[in-house]
Amino acid sequence: xxxxxxxxxxxxxxxxxxxxxxxxxxxxxxxxxxxxxxxxxxxxxxxxxxxxxxxxxxxxxxxxxxxxxxxxxxxxxxxxxxxxxxxxxxxxxxxxxxxxxxxxxxxxxxxxxxxxxxxxxxxxxxxxxxxxxxxxxxxxxxxxxxxxxxxxxxxxxxxxxxxxxxxxxxxxxxxxxxxxxxxxxxxxxxxxxxxxxxxxxxxxxxxxxxxxxxxxxxxxxxxxxxxxxxxxxxxxxxxxxxxxxxxxxxxxxxxxxxxxxxxxxxxxxxxxxxxxxxxxxxxxxxxxxxxxxxxxxxxxxxxxxxxxxxxxxxxxxxxxxxxxxxxxxxxxxxxxxxxxxxxxxxxxxxxxxxxxxxxxxxxxxxxxxxxxxxxxxxxxxxxxxxxxxxxxxxxxxxxxxxxxxxxxxxxxxxxxxxxxxxxxxxxxxxxxxxxxxxxxxxxxxxxxxxxxxxxxxxxxxxxxxxxxxxxxxxxxxxxxxxxxxxxxxxxxxxxxxxxxxxxxxxxxxxxxxxxxxxxxxxxxxxxxxxxxxxxxxxxxxxxxxxxxxxxxxxxxxxxxxxxxxxxxxxxxxxxxxxx
Numbered sequence: 001x002x003x004x005x006x007x008x009x010x011x012x013x014x015x016x017x018x019x020x021x022x023x024x025x026x027x028x029x030x031x032x033x034x035x036x037x038x039x040x041x042x043x044x045x046x047x048x049x050x051x052x053x054x055x056x057x058x059x060x061x062x063x064x065x066x067x068x069x070x071x072x073x074x075x076x077x078x079x080x081x082x083x084x085x086x087x088x089x090x091x092x093x094x095x096x097x098x099x100x101x102x103x104x105x106x107x108x109x110x111x112x113x114x115x116x117x118x119x120x121x122x123x124x125x126x127x128x129x130x131x132x133x134x135x136x137x138x139x140x141x142x143x144x145x146x147x148x149x150x151x152x153x154x155x156x157x158x159x160x161x162x163x164x165x166x167x168x169x170x171x172x173x174x175x176x177x178x179x180x181x182x183x184x185x186x187x188x189x190x191x192x193x194x195x196x197x198x199x200x201x202x203x204x205x206x207x208x209x210x211x212x213x214x215x216x217x218x219x220x221x222x223x224x225x226x227x228x229x230x231x232x233x234x235x236x237x238x239x240x241x242x243x244x245x246x247x248x249x250x251x252x253x254x255x256x257x258x259x260x261x262x263x264x265x266x267x268x269x270x271x272x273x274x275x276x277x278x279x280x281x282x283x284x285x286x287x288x289x290x291x292x293x294x295x296x297x298x299x300x301x302x303x304x305x306x307x308x309x310x311x312x313x314x315x316x317x318x319x320x321x322x323x324x325x326x327x328x329x330x331x332x333x334x335x336x337x338x339x340x341x342x343x344x345x346x347x348x349x350x351x352x353x354x355x356x357x358x359x360x361x362x363x364x365x366x367x368x369x370x371x372x373x374x375x376x377x378x379x380x381x382x383x384x385x386x387x388x389x390x391x392x393x394x395x396x397x398x399x400x401x402x403x404x405x406x407x408x409x410x411x412x413x414x415x416x417x418x419x420x421x422x423x424x425x426x427x428x429x430x431x432x433x434x435x436x437x438x439x440x441x442x443x444x445x446x447x448x449x450x451x452x453x454x455x456x457x458x459x460x461x462x463x464x465x466x467x468x469x470x471x472x473x474x475x476x477x478x479x480x481x482x483x484x485x486x487x488x489x490x491x492x493x494x495x496x497x498x499x500x501x502x503x504x505x506x507x508x509x510x511x512x513x514x515x516x517x518x519x520x521x522x523x524x525x526x527x528x529x530x531x532x533x534x535x536x537x538x539x540x541x542x543x544x545x546x547x548x549x550x551x552x553x554x555x556x557x558x559x560x561x562x563x564x565x566x567x568x569x570x571x572x573x574x575x576x577x578x579x
Contacts, residue, residue: 013113014112046111048075048078049076056159056160060157080104101115148203175207211234232244297314298311358374360372371400372396377392410422416469418486420486424488432546445534445536446535448561
């Protein structure tokens with residue numbers, strides 16, 4: 001199913017509206033057709049798209065927006081996809097662009113349908129949802145709630161700020177109802193004053209909730225049965241602990257596909273190992289297995305390197321037809337004129353009968369550079385005589401992207417993009433070993449923002465987050481390329497400075513940090529001044545291991561903070577300094 005084309009899942013019913021139509025007319029059409037988006041076309045080509053999210057955004061900014069034309073408010077250009085895109089590729093496009101709809105076009109860019117998250121989940125089939133985590137493990141634990149006395153305007157403003165399609169109405173952490181983008185559309189049509197109407201008057205109630213232990217496939221079934229895009233998650237006491245949306249399920253399906261791809265590769269390799277022993281006889285059974293490997297290119301050559309098998313996937317990955325290469329010398333294959341594909345001379349020099357030799361190369365496919373993983377194995381007949389080689393080709397571009405993304409998220413702070421504590425903890429041990437081996441210098445720096453809690457308490461956590469990002473950007477420019485700056489806590493930063501030389505050099509960098517932070521930060525119309533306390537320790541001088549160096553730097557930072565309380569200025573302490 002995940003390898004199907006989106007043409008098999010898309011909705012061919014196209015709801016469109018003229019570009020000069022009033023917004024109110026478009027919203028009414030969306031309501032009557034029970035759709036969350038409407039298209040603006042010209043000569044069957046997409047000019048723009050108007051969604052329920054547009055309604056929320058414009059209801060906040062301009063109460064009279066319903067009298068404007070759709071052309072003034074539609075989102076454009078429109079993100080489109082060809083009908084031959086795979087379903088799993090559609091997962092990535094929807095999630096990466098934070099949208100719920102794809103507009104499907106043909107080779108002439110004419111609109112032929114739409115694909116939504118709902119379309120995918122409703123048609124994906126339970127076999128892909130079985131075995132996935134419980135909903136408590138997949139759903140977002142960060143949910144937006146609001147008391148029932150608050151206005152619809154406040155609710156929509158919060159939904160727009162956090163790019164959410166719904167907000168929960170609660171009382172003492174118990175869900176009373178839910179307000180969605182579709183509810184906002186209904187209010188607009190009714191002509192209600194969103195500043196005066198309370199959320200309790202228009203919310204959908206009761207909220208459909210499920211126990212946290214319910215499996216994902218059951219949640220998907222409930223959502224489909226009740227025509228819902230999200231469902232609340234509660235613990236045993238009925239307290240709301242999360243919200244499962246269609247986007248969450250799509251994310252889970254994408255990760256499961258990557259796992260299935262890896263499992264499929266291992267299974268194919270096992271099949272190939274068993275079948276390749278009789279390659280020279282090429283039975284019907286073997287031919288069927290090799291042709292069924294839709295994702296994996298498979299090429300077999302005899303002991304003289306002449307091609308005896310070239311499957312359809314290999315044709316697609318290498319851009320050559322089987323009839324053109326069967327019988328030819330595989331050693332003469334080239335992806336580019338200067339690059340031999342097989343590199344047989346190097347492989348056979350290392351191992352004349354390789355059991356497994358892996359290498360990768362890049363290939364341009366349909367205008368995009370793709371990464372192809374290749375594996376060369378020797379083939380033996382029933383008498384254990386070496387009779388040839390088999391080469392497998394697999395496009396691992398998406399898997400590599402997913403692995404890179406997961407690796408980045410594991411070692412970087414989501415807010416600032418700096419290294420996180422995990423990365424810092426791994427790096428400090430390696431740098432201490434390197435410094436000891438090379439007899440070089442190394443400094444540790446702890447940087448703490450003073451009275452940062454006051455910013456959160458007076459201006460809100462949103463402004464606090466903006467301040468942390470701005471401070472990180474300024475500090476990052478001070479450090480050398482060889483240094484590492486990490487955010488390890490709310491307002492606390494660690495730094496590793498290899499080959500720094502004398503203590504005075506580290507203090508000089510700390511003073512540069514203080515200097516770049518002296519200018520006020522203008523955030524949300526407010527000038528914010530911030531001071532820092534910086535503690536420093538030096539390898540060998542203050543300690544020989546990470547634990548000791550961190551303790552000394554932490555001690556120095558608190559000494560600097562004592563100075564700060566006396567003069568309300570940023571301060572630096574290095575080693576066992578005395579304020």
